[in-house]
Amino acid sequence: MDTKQDSNPACPVPLSAYEQILMAHGGGGTLMHRLLEQVFYPAFGNPILDQQGDGAILAPAGGRLAFTTDSYVVHPLFFPGGDIGTLAVNGTVNDLAMCGARPLYLSAGFIIEEGLPVATLKRVAASMAQCAAAARVHIVTGDTKVVEKGKGDGLFINTSGIGIIEHELVIQPRSLRAGDVIVLSGDIGRHGLTIMAQREGLTFESAIESDCAPLVDPVLAMIKAGIDIHCLRDLTRGGLASGMVEIATTAGRQINLEERAIPVREDVRGACEIMGFDPLYIANEGCFAAFLPERDAALALEILKAHNCNEAACIGTVTAGDAGLVTMTTSIGSRRIVAMLSGEQLPRIC
């Protein structure tokens, strides 16, 4: 610890003496400022944040803007393949990517439970910084609050994001056309199962990790290649099935899926068998579906595979049929309906 950095004539007790977050760290006073200086500014440092204004002044180039927000309450905070910080950045970055936007700026609001080790907070901030750099976004404004012990379960994070849309496509469910093909970027089920495994003490031979990752590059590459993307959806809470039902309903179209085409890893299948889960409904954090015209499908797959989406596959089609109906041809060739599940298979998954 560098003592010169820690000591300050106004406050004789250096921050490093506090290993845990106290209520005072949320008080708006010296302690809070020290927290920002010791944890957040070094991690997220960028010219806009360094202005330290109440808000960030941004001047993006002209065009449509995408804006999104999400809160992260995952439990446990750390898991194979990521942590609450990686989710907080990638989750919001991906929501922007699903609008076909190039993510630019994020805000980060932290609600911290009294007693959380500062080291934990630093670790999360470092994760966020790493993901932000990889996604080429800046965290430009934020907020910190502390709640009494017992009122917060460690740490909750909210991130909001702004991205810029640099093309003319209208990417939304209503753009779906009968005959569109559905391309899935990768295998499903890993994130939710990773969380579940942590909680239930399952071990995996070949480590199953969360698939948490930014999806910006494959999406922008597809747009740049001229693919006429009609809709994008990342498959988080509720999994592939819920995403499909939501889109079919909003779009007023029918969707047909091919069970055999949907990539699921063997060990994920095995875990689902034991725990009684259906991979279709498990949350993913690095997987998305793209709806596009059939003629663009081959190129889309090529581009996805060139961007680390090795399991990318065509998994279904959009048809004129019953609005909101999602059917699936099962592995034995019969047909069944894919519906919304009520309630949550796995709580606190993201």
Next chain:
Amino acid sequence: MNILDDDPLSRQAEVNFSGVTKVVSLAFVPEAEAGHYVIVHAGFAISVLDEQEAAETLALLQQIDEAQKGEIAP
């Protein structure tokens, strides 16, 4: 399957479900050994899969399938 504990009542094993491992009680299958397949319910193995029978069942099913194909061919 790796056997973890040898006391018959609390005999446990790590059971592998295609790459996922979970600890399961073997209290009801004293004859189970490493390498066996077991049917598991609520954290307990309730039977050791009879691989001979499994093979015979499959063969029988496939026979039915073959016979069916035979009947369809012109």
Next chain:
Amino acid sequence: MRYIDEYRDAHLVRGIAGRLAALVTRPWTLMEVCGGQTHAIVKFGLDELLPGGIRFIHGPGCPVCVTPLELIDKANLIAARPEVIFCSFGDMLRVPGTAGDLLTLKAQGGDVRMVYSPLDALKIAHDNPKREVVFFAVGFETTAPANAMTVYQAHRQGVRNFSLLVAQVLVPPALAMLLASPERRFQGLLAAGHVCTVMGYREYEPLAERYGVPMVVTGFEPADIMQGVYLAVKQLEEGRAEVENQYKRSVHRDGNLTAQRLMQDVFTVTTRQWRGIGKIPDSGLKLREPYLAYDAELRFGVSEHRVAESTDCRSGLVMQGAIQPAECPAFGRLCTPDQPLGAPMVSSEGACAAYYRYRPKKL
């Protein structure tokens, strides 16, 4: 997955369906009494692969669904107590009682926890010596050994803060009642593979003979179920009524004797109420004398609590095969998984839930 995928092979399944079509000469109705089989049938659309005239009836194969309202209410009463940690399989959490379900109780501050095995609950008791841990022991004979073992271990380890709320039921007495009913609609039966793994199938032999109903002990994968149907229909066509074993890779005639011995040590047979059906003599299990200290109803003084069954939910008719879920007027309207009128719409093994999830309308 080995020993699972092979039995889901499309080719194989259709092959059997074809063979079945060649065999059948009259309409037949088969009952299955296993929630797992119900779900597999609807999920894989097996009933749609059957040749015309062969139908399934989904019997009372879901132990969650047959747990009486009274027991759900007792569970809620116990779980509401501040010193109690109430543990249960996930399904029971959303079954509605008279005044709400366990999940709502959890939202209101009750310590209700989902577990995958009764042993998990015992561990919680070890880890929380100042709290009372209760496990909701629901199930057919398949879970009885696990529950018996847990009580046995608790006793051996001298664990005092653990008890079971027992809701164990037995299949053969319910079957006997259904077989004897003058309104019986089925001619053949698929017996539950995992129940029989534990209990064997000797108990079914006198029933098959007495009522002239062929019974085939069947597994859960699509190919197993289709083969079970094939064998049952073959018997019917040939005028036989025997007990046959399709699930030979797991089931033996005598079952798992180690498990049965423990069950007999810990439990004894008792009369139980089946939700939607009524009282069936000798159809359940309760703890035997030496283990009564582990009975939650006694420990928490709720044994005398009585509740009358509501009439809104027609699950009884569904479970006796009198109507299909979609024929219930409340199906999908007043009764959905979000707002269930009864257990079969909530439980992962319930017939109504299976139909709602995989076949909310005709395809």
